[in-house]
Amino acid sequence: xxxxxxxxxxxxxxxxxxxxxxxxxxxxxxxxxxxxxxxxxxxxxxxxxxxxxxxxxxxxxxxxxxxxxxxxxxxxxxxxxxxxxxxxxxxxxxxxxxxxxxxxxxxxxxxxxxxxxxxxxxxxxxxxxxxxxxxxxxxxxxxxxxxxxxxxxxxxxxxxxxxxxxxxxxxxxxxxxxxxxxxxxxxxxxxxxxxxxxxxxxxxxxxxxxxxxxxxxxxxxxxxxxxxxxxxxxxxxxxxxxxxxxxxxxxxxxxxxxxxxxxxxxxxxxxxxxxxxxxxxxxxxxxxxxxxxxxxxxxxxxxxxxxxxxxxxxxxxxxxxxxxxxxxxxxxxxxxxxxxxxxxxxxxxxxxxxxxxxxxxxxxxxxxxxxxxxxxxxxxxxxxxxxxxxxxxxxxxxxxxxxxxxxxxxxxxxxxxxxxxxx
Numbered sequence: 268x269x270x271x272x273x274x275x276x277x278x279x280x281x282x283x284x285x286x287x288x289x290x291x292x293x294x295x296x297x298x299x300x301x302x303x304x305x306x307x308x309x310x311x312x313x314x315x316x317x318x319x320x321x322x323x324x325x326x327x328x329x330x331x332x333x334x335x336x337x338x339x340x341x342x343x344x345x346x347x348x349x350x351x352x353x354x355x356x357x358x359x360x361x362x363x364x365x366x367x368x369x370x371x372x373x374x375x376x377x378x379x380x381x382x383x384x385x386x387x388x389x390x391x392x393x394x395x396x397x398x399x400x401x402x403x404x405x406x407x408x409x410x411x412x413x414x415x416x417x418x419x420x421x422x423x424x425x426x427x428x429x430x431x432x433x434x435x436x437x438x439x440x441x442x443x444x445x446x447x448x449x450x451x452x453x454x455x456x457x458x459x460x461x462x463x464x465x466x467x468x469x470x471x472x473x474x475x476x477x478x479x480x481x482x483x484x485x486x487x488x489x490x491x492x493x494x495x496x497x498x499x500x501x502x503x504x505x506x507x508x509x510x511x512x513x514x515x516x517x518x519x520x521x522x523x524x525x526x527x528x529x530x531x532x533x534x535x536x537x538x539x540x541x542x543x544x545x546x547x548x549x550x551x552x553x554x555x556x557x558x559x560x561x562x563x564x565x566x567x568x569x570x571x572x573x574x575x576x577x578x579x580x581x582x583x584x585x586x587x588x589x590x591x592x593x594x595x596x597x598x599x600x601x602x603x604x605x606x607x608x609x610x611x612x613x614x615x616x617x618x619x620x621x622x623x624x625x626x627x628x629x630x631x632x633x634x635x636x637x638x639x640x641x642x643x644x645x646x647x648x649x650x651x652x653x654x655x656x657x658x659x660x661x662x663x664x665x666x667x668x669x670x671x672x673x674x675x676x677x678x679x680x681x682x683x684x685x686x687x688x689x690x
Contacts, residue, residue, distance in 0.1 A: 285465070287408050287411060287414065287415050287418070288418060290404070290407065290408075290415070290465065291404065291415045291416075291418035291419040292418065292419075292421075292422070293461065293465050294400055294403075294404075294419055294461075294465060295418070295419050295420070295421060295422030295423055296422060296457070296458075296461060297358075297362065297395070297457070297458040297461050297462060298396070298397065298400065298419065298420075298422065298423035298426070299422045299423055299425055299426050299429060299430075300426075300430075300453050300454070300457055300458055301362070301365060301392070301395045301396060301426075301454070301458060302396065302423055302426035302427075302430075303426035303427065303429055303430025303431075303433070303434070304365075304369065304430060304434070304450035304453055304454070305334075305365060305369070305388055305391075305392060305450075306392070306396075306426070306522065307426055307427045307430050307431055307434070307522060307543075308430060308431075308434040308450065309330075309331050309334075309385075309522070309523055310522060310523055310524070310525055310526045310527075310543075311431065311434050311435055311438055311526065312434075312438070312443055312447075313327045313328075313331075313523070313526075313527075314526075314527075315438065315443045316375075316381060316443070320375075320376070320377065320378060320381065322378055322381075324527075324648050324651065325645065325648045325649050326378060327381075327648075328523055328524070328644045328645045328647070328648035329382070329644075329645045329648075330381050330382055330384075330385040331385065331519075331523045331644045331645075332640075332641040332642060332643070332644050332645040333382055333385050333386050333389060333641065334385040334386065334388050334389035334392065334641075335389060335519055335637060335640035335641040335643075335644070336386075336389060336637045336638065336640070336641035337386050337387075337388075337389025337390045337392075337393065337637070338389040338390070338392045338393040338396075338637060338640070339393070339633045339634060339635075339636045339637020339638070339640060339641070340393075340633060340634060340637050341389075341390055341393035341394070341633065342393055342398060342629065342630045342632065342633025342634075342636065342637070343627065343630030343631055343633045343634075344630070345357060345393050345394055345398070345399055345630065346398070346399070346402055346627050346628075346629055346630030346633075347627055347630060349399055349402045349403060349406070350402070350406070350624070350627055354399070354402075354403045354406075354466050355462065355463065355466035355467060357394050357399060358394060358395060358399060358400070358403075358462040358466060359459055359462045359463050359466070360394065361391050361393075361394025361395040361399075361462075362391075362395055362454050362455070362458040362459040362462055363454070363455065363459055364387070364390065364391040364394070365388060365391035365392070365395060365454045365458075366451040366452070366453075366454030366455040366458075366459070367387075367451070368384055368387040368388045368391055369388070369447045369448075369450045369451035369454065370447070370448060370451040371384055371387070372384045372388075372444075372447045373444040373445065373447050373448055374444075393633075395458070397420075397423070397609060397613060398629060400419065401416055401613040401625075401629075402625060402629065403466070404416060404419060405617055405625050412614065412617060413561075413566075413610070413614045413618075414558075416610055416613045416614060417554055417557060417558050417561070417610055418558070420550075420554050420606070420609050420610060420613075421551055421554055421555070421558075423609075424547050424550035424551040424554055424606050424609075425547040425548065425550075425551055426547055427522075427543060427544055427546045427547040427550075428544050428545065428546070428547030428548050429547065431540060431543055431544040432540060432544050434446060434450070435540055437449055437450075498620050498621050498624065498628060499631065501620075501681075501685060502677075502678070502681040502685070503619045503620050503678050503681045503682040503685065504616075504620050504628065506674050506675070506677050506678035506681060507615055507616060507619060507620065507674070507675070507678045508632050508635065509670070509671065509674035509678075510574070510612075510615070510671050510672075510674040510675040510678060511612055511615075511632060511636060511671075512632075512635055512636055512639045512671070513639075513667050513668065513670050513671025513674065514574065514577075514608055514612065514668070514671045515636050515639050515640045515643075516639045516640065516642075516643040516664070516667050517577055517581075517643070517664050517667055517668050517671070518577075518605055518608070519639075519640040519641075519643045519644060520643035520644050520646070520647040520660070520664060521601070521647075521664070522543075523644040523647075523648075524644065524647055524648065524651075524657065525543045526539055526540075526543065527651075527657075528594075528656075528657050529542055529543065529594055531656045531657065532591055532593070532594045533591075534591055534594065538591075542594060542595065542598050543598070545598065545602070546598060546601065546602040546605070547602075548602075549598070549599060549602030549603055549606065550602050550603070550605060550606025550607075550609075551606065552603070552606075553602070553603040553604075553606045553607045554606050554607065554610065557569070557607060557610065566618070567618075567679055569611075570611050570614075570615065570618075570675065570679070571675065571676055571679060573604065573607040573608060573610075573611050574604065574608055574611060574668075574671060574672045574675055575604070575672055576600050576601075576603050576604025576607070576608075577600065577601055577604035577605060577608065577668050578604075578665055578668035578669050578672065579600045579604070580596065580597040580598070580599070580600030580601040580604060581597065581601075581661060581664055581665040581668060582665065583596040583597045583600070584597045584661050585658075585661050585662055585665055611675075615675070615678075616628050616629055619678055619679065619682040620682070646660070647660040647664070650663070
């Protein structure tokens, strides 16, 4: 009797590997939900939690800092597990854990409980946000990982646009404690099964393969048989580390304080919600333009100029004060820069250091990035004063952003010289 073939054979590569576009789009939905329900919802929860628990702005900001700290501390083991082919287990368990922590958030009644929940959410973020999924697509699509990352960030970039209004409505209509129940259900009913279905048949690590003519650029430092230890001794890695640290400080400090910062501009409550929500649309617009025109651009020139957009946005706030027009210009340039920086950060390590070890190399940066990202929201909260508001903190963020741009430019030069010396 002829044996019937099962509908899904876990040993069949063709059955388990969707196309680059399909894979990236499906994975984007989980990114949209997790970024929106955790990262962007914090700024909306901060005010109600402060009032109910009787804590200060600095105390509340520290909760977000602890989440970012936990996220970074887990980056290396998460990257190592993904490099070894455990991507499905990592993201499925991560979604389950994020849902559990959101559910427990509804029961907190003390500052210690608030900190414990956000430490737990940080652990879940390390297994579900961009860092792990960028490692996944780099492994699955080594010849075109940059294109996969651009596609995948389209929906992810709309997280603030969707969830700032949605979470705000949930909080106002049913209270913040019940609102986080709904966010937990999103993780359990959408993200978890999506990861379980999409990530079956994880690829085993393969050797570096030649790129096609249409693929992402070959790393300027070829590394078919180079161990991770050698990369850690070279300048491009550490300069990229500086770029990522400075960028992470800016991008983690601002979201937690975005609503409060815009309230100081004396905007109406509707605009205070609408402006940060528009960041997602602006991010996606920038990524769409890059997707359409990247084949006509010099990738390295694009990488060089994109990070300048966020400091330019901060210039408007520092020079013009936190007024309505300055806030609008800031959000425009910040949205474009933050959206495109995600792609630069997600591909730079593979382009300028090594494609084979991207998960572990990014993981090595987990601890310094964790401290930088954790310190930034808390520090911005400490620098806030009733008299000057966020003025002093914004000046420091501008300096940090400019230093990050300089590090990236230097990394490109060093990688090019190192590549030339190896040829």
